[in-house]
Amino acid sequence: MKSYRNSDPRPEIMRGSPPALVPPRHDWDRPPWNRWAFQHIREIVPTIEVWRGHGPVRALPTARVDELDALPVKNSAGGKTTLAGLLDETYTDGILVLKNGAVAYERYFNGMTPRTLHLSQSMAKSVTGIVCGILVGRGLIDPAAPVTTYLPELGQTGWAGASVQHVLDMTTGVRFSEAYTDRYSDIGQVDVAAGWKPVPPGSDPAFQWPQNVWELILGLKEQTRPHGEAFEYRSIETDVLAFLMERASGKRLAELVSTELWQKLGAEESACFTVDSAGYALADGGFNATLRDYGRFGQMLLEGSGNIVPNQWIEATRSGKHGPQFNVSLPEGSYRNQFWIRDPRSRALNCRGVFGQLIHIDWSSRMVVVKLSSYPDFVNHAYSVATGQAIDAVAAALA
Incomplete structure (x- = not known):
């Protein structure tokens, strides 16, 4: 069964009583089921x-520019379309544009509403990284310290000799396969462990499947290169970081994110x-929030809210x-403290997740863009x- 765009008829996924079409447990995040599941x-x-x-809820004043629907942009093949057309082409569930802290554009699709929690996928890594920065500012974690200072059990794994900063930047040498379509790959095993x-x-x-995420981490024994030699995107680094944060603070990750971030922003x-089965909150991709609250997170960083996150941590990030040629989508990009950096000129931060999740935070345009999708x-x-180019077109239109 193929996926469907917002302009297509919606299949009867989880409609009716009993539902006509129920997502299979082993494929709920694959098309077309992910259009409902996320x-x-x-x-x-x-x-x-x-x-x-x-x-109190942080108010988001409204300064809508509804004609952005018709804004000329390029489609994924480089041809001409409108912003509304691109949003349809890219399986968008919701989009929010904040300009100077005000809502300039907001759209919901595919049954999503302002109260719907949407899966962040790897945008969760950035949420985790920011809370780590808060703990660093409080002196609970030293980024230069060995990981084993906080998690001595990892002395028998590929993380032996790695620093916390190596984990934050995904520059450890630990062998970990991020092959999403291989169910036996390390990331495929995370699906089962989580x-x-x-x-x-x-x-x-x-085949010995790990029972939880911690068990999987303890089983990663090999290194492919010296720590710090090169960046390699591996989701498990964020989970190591989260366990380290839990050990240093004495609190579980969900409580940390609530008390240190969500309640304050x-x-x-x-x-x-x-x-997972041991109660571990999946730091590498298991976070869910509303479109506007993702926007509030981005706006907090844009404003440099030092009473929540140390400004020096944001600057370092x-x-x-x-x-x-850093990345196909971000050829001039970089990665730091669990965030993507778009280019060395704007130094805009991106939170990115598979299947099309994005928070774009740009100081030069004073703009935050959140796009939630189900590719x-x-x-x-x-x-x-095409989405990055459309964001540039929106920034120019709102300048």
Whole structure:
């Protein structure tokens, strides 16, 4: 069954009683099921609340420019389209543009509403990295210290000799396969360990599947290069960072994100994390929040809210080692403290997740853009490039 764009008829996924079409447990994040599933995580896997607290909601004033629907942009093939056309082409669930802290553009598709929690995928890494920065500012974590200072058990793994900063920047030498379509790859095993998926049907009965994320981490024994030699994107680094944060603070990740971040930035809704069988909140991709609350997160960073995150941490995060040919979608990019940096000129930060999740934070345009999607593919570089170009066109239109 193929996926569907917002302009196409919607299939009867989870409609009716009983539902006509139920996402299979082993493929709920694949097309077309992900178009429903990314907005309904709490109906699929166990989750834990990230409480917003009792504090006031940060108001987002409105300064809408609705004619942005017709803004000329390029499609993924380089041809002409409009912003509305590109949003349809790229399987958008929601988009928010904040200019100087005000809502300039906001659209919801595919059944999403302002209260819907949407799966962040790897944007969760940036949320985790920011909370780590808060703990660093408080003196609970030293980025220059060995990982084993906080997690001595990792002395028997590929992380032996790595620093916390190596983990933050994904420059350890640990062997880890991020092959998303291989169910036996390390990231495929994370799906099972995190409780996202059952053991794949027809799998080798002799294969030892990890029971939880910590068990998987302890089983990663090999290094492919010296620590600090090169960047390599590996999701498990964020989970190591989260366990380290939990050990240093004495609190679980969901509580840390709630008390140190979500309650302070004025979130409108409580968020949630997916959890594994040991209650571990999946730091590398299990966070879920609303479109506007993702925007509030980006706006907090843009404003340099030193009472939440140390400004020197934000500045350090924007200071990476750039290209050339860093990434297909970000050829001049870099990676620092669990964030992508778009280029060395704007030093704009990106939170990025597979299937088209994005928070774009740009100090030069005073703009935050959140785009939540459910691509048919884990990665589509043409969609990502076209989205980046469209963001530039929006920035020019709002200048």
